[in-house]
Amino acid sequence: MAFHKLLDQVGGLGRFQILQLIFLCISSLIVYSHILLENFTAAVPGHRCWVHILDNDTISANGTGLLRQDALLRISIPLDSNLEPEKCRRFLHPQWQLLHLNGTFSNTSELDTEPCVDGWVYDRSSFSSTIVTEWDLVCQSQSLKSMAKFSFMAGMLMGSIISGHLSDRWLAESARWLIITNKPEEGLKELRRAARRNGVKNAGDTLTMEVLRSVMQEELEAAKSKPPACDMFRIPNLRKRICLLSFVRFANCMSFYGLTLHLQHLGTNVFLFQILFGIVTLPANYIALLALNHLGRRISQILFMLLVGIFFLTIPSVPQDMQTLRLVLSTLGVGFSSAALLCSFTHGNELMPTVIRATASGIIGIIGNIGAALTPLLMILTVYSPHLPWIVFAVFSILAGLVIILLPETRNRPLPDSLQDVENKKKGSRKAEQEDISIKVTQF
Incomplete structure (x- = not known):
């Protein structure tokens, strides 16, 4: 347990360690931002069923263009328990009698409805386009949105397994780990490099193999049987x-x-x-x-x-x-x-x-x-x-x-x-x- 003595000789927590920490933080920030994008690329905007009488641009030709949008919405889309338009169902036929309720709503659950067979209309005020609007991942297909997120996270899992082996090409190895794994020469090289980065002069004279072996004698003995x-x-x-x-x-x-x-x-x-x-x-x-x-x-x-x-x-x-x-x-x-x-x-x-x-x-x-x-x-x-x-x-x-x-x-x-x-x-x-x-x- 004498490795801390070697760390004192290379300058302790100095510029070398701080630079490594900064580089690791930068890489983590870049990766983490991609994970957070799922909250926006997979966002579910407000939506309702596409209705012919309401969303067809040529509908004004038959006279219904004189009605306001909210009136057309009332006769086309049923209301949920919160008195908001249903997101996944529409009336099978326009319910013209609902125009005469003067703001009061009767029980519309008994009226014939059907799923959104013609697609959906999305509120694009906050999100102009997401994977939900592109692939209609709502209503019966809403679980597919979770599958898309799962695919992303599963890819991150596989990447962590595969890239773990590749990272040794670019990241400096731990000097302690190199010494313990019976690689004292490489460990000494990393210690000297850290000392130079930390501004320690004459590191080559104080950090020698003899010093390393005397300080880490017990650890080196244990490392022989890896x-x-x-x-x-x-x-x-x-x-x-x-x-x-x-x-x-x-x-x-x-x-x-x-x-x-x-x-x-x-x-x-x-x-x-x-x-x-x-x-x-x-x-x-x-x-x-x-x-x-x-x-x-x-x-x-x-x-x-x-x-x-x-x-x-x-x-x-x-x-x-x-x-x-x-x-x-x-x-x-x-x-x-x-x-x-x-x-x-x-x-x-x-x-x-x-x-x-x-x-x-x-x-x-x-x-x-x-x-x-x-x-x-x-x-x-x-x-x-x-x-x-x-x-x-x-x-x-x-x-x-x-x-x-x-x-x-x-x-x-x-x-x-x-x-x-x-x-x-x-x-x-x-x-x-x-x-x-x-x-x-x-x-x-």
Whole structure:
């Protein structure tokens, strides 16, 4: 556990690390914006059935052109329970008698209606064109919109699997990982490069192979017997960690993307929702860092996940006409979900030993992306009940918060380097704390 000494020699948190962080942030911003586009490219504008007497440009030739649009709409489209024009049905024949109701509406449910056999008319005031208007993904075909979102998220999942191997061509490897995986020469090269970027002079004189071997002696000895990736599932304690972390990440991603990908299910002004969702993530992540530093990894995640579950149960119960309250609750829900996701990343990385940290993090990330990809499919459940998807999100969030209790705390604890560190964690935890009491490698 002496790698922190080498980091001190290369300048600690300097220009090299900051530049890498900036480049990673830029790439993340570019990718994330494409995900958010689904809220606009797949938006469902207001719509109703196309009606011959109302929408045919040549209709004025038979005399009905003298009637106003609202009158023609009244005799052509039935009203729903909110006294708004039906979106998926029209009268089989024009109901001329409705013109004489003088603003009062009788029960029109008994009149003959039919589906929108001739297509739909869309309100293009906010969205001139979306995949919904192009392919008529409404009414009986509304579930296909969720399938389109699922296809996008599934493509992102496959891309993360394939591109993970390609990323090694452009990203600098972790010096610690290179040393632990029995590549000390390459690790030393990365350390020297970091030192030069940080402005440390004479790095070649202080960072030598002899210094590296003396500082990292125990880690290099353990690296001589590099374990295969399948060994992570043979050790009960490590297998338990991976399974629990995968479930937590699955629930985290499901709750986060369940909110951010379905703005129209939350309120009418998707533009305002998107702006506030983007703004709230900044203070939410800062609050998450404070919680991780003061409350620890487990308590922070439990708190945030339980709050997310509560908000998922609360939002659907708020009436649609109370848009301000729905906006506030949804924004807070996204903030807590974002904070929980940050805590999950931190806790997961600190629980995995260095020799398989990249592989284990990749597996956990894939499970999380599966949860994100499933969120559009869960929204199909709104056909049966508008509250059902949110209840599912809430159940997974609350269960994830309870599952975290089974994971060990990592705040102010040394990072595990080998599989043996995890295997013998319970037996030698007290002894390790006494020997390494001065090493606080996981404190922010």
